[in-house]
Amino acid sequence: MAKEEAAGSLREKNVKVVFVLGGPGSGKGTQCANIVRDFGFTHLSAGDLLRAEIKSGSENGTMIQNMIKEGKIVPSEVTIRLLEKAMIENGNDKFLIDGFPRNEENRAAFEEVTKIEPEFVLFFDCPEEEMEKRLLNRNQVLSSPHGRDDDNIETIRKRFKVFLESSLPVIEHYYSKAKVRKVDAARSADEVFESVKGIFSSFGPKDS
Template sequence: MATSKPIIVFVLGNPGAGKGTQCSRMVEKYGFVHLSAGDLLRAERRSGSAHGELIESHIREGKIVPVEITISLIEKAMEKASEGAKSPRKFLVDGFPRNADNLDGWERRMKETTDVRAVLYFETSEDVCWERVKKRSEAEGRSDDNRDSFLKRLKTHVNDTLPIVRKYEELGLVRRLSGESSPDDVFREVQKHIDELC
């Protein structure tokens, strides 16, 4: 489907659901630009930004960072990735929107200038997610990859993110995928949806 606006695919799921792994594969195969809301926030925190302390405390507590900060970072990253592009870029926006405030902020600021094609929602059990988060913690040492933060983030996901998934489901935009299988098996399912969408 041709469009004059950047194509957006939101990617949601529990912490440790496999979003980052699948996004990397979609970047490689389909030429998407992967924008992880969490990575953008962590980079902003490390940059010495005035928002750094607020971002850190929200991430550590498993809370959602104020939408104005997150959207501003996503918008800047989209603009940077689009510089010099001859046609609209395709973006995977990973870990966003995570609550009603995020969604309202997106609708206010980005709805008219983007083409949201789908929400890929990775359904993965708590036990599988926690095992993955533990492994990631050993490899990367992220401040939010500990049991306490994980449980808080999981609670936020259930209370705040699932209603957003249901809202997009009413619009026919959600593609539910099991994140329990091997990365290769999950990606085979992902490809079916992306081939149909873009």
């Protein structure tokens, strides 16, 4: 019942959702911050919400933590409920959802539970070599002199593989509905944001 009510109140709010997808190192975080600043969206990261829930020490948080520890994928419905709650509690009606849906099952469940279809998917398309270079640079800045780059590169490549296998079917699905806005993310952050601004111009500038 609560689920039905949640979906109902989101529809009443006439919530607009944009999914933000891109591989690790494609610059999603930087661009989301720019969109929030200029177009008044609220940025929701599925990963951040899950981490916050774990930190809260709730029963739900403990269950999530145990699943992650065991290397299991957190059920779609758990993540969707957290996203739904965050959207209802937030006064805004425009949301960027970052890093979700991670796969087709997430996508189908989100539309089924919330009864919301995204306005579009903002897809940051970046060659693997470029993302690898960015992440390694970032790791070198963050890590101690003893940090081992071969460890990093192995982990990074695994993350790319997971992204490609899981997220590309989601992108294909929305391509078939003409709902993908692809941005060449290999350029500088400023150049990328010029393209992003064009995509979001229909939403108008942030209310001053």
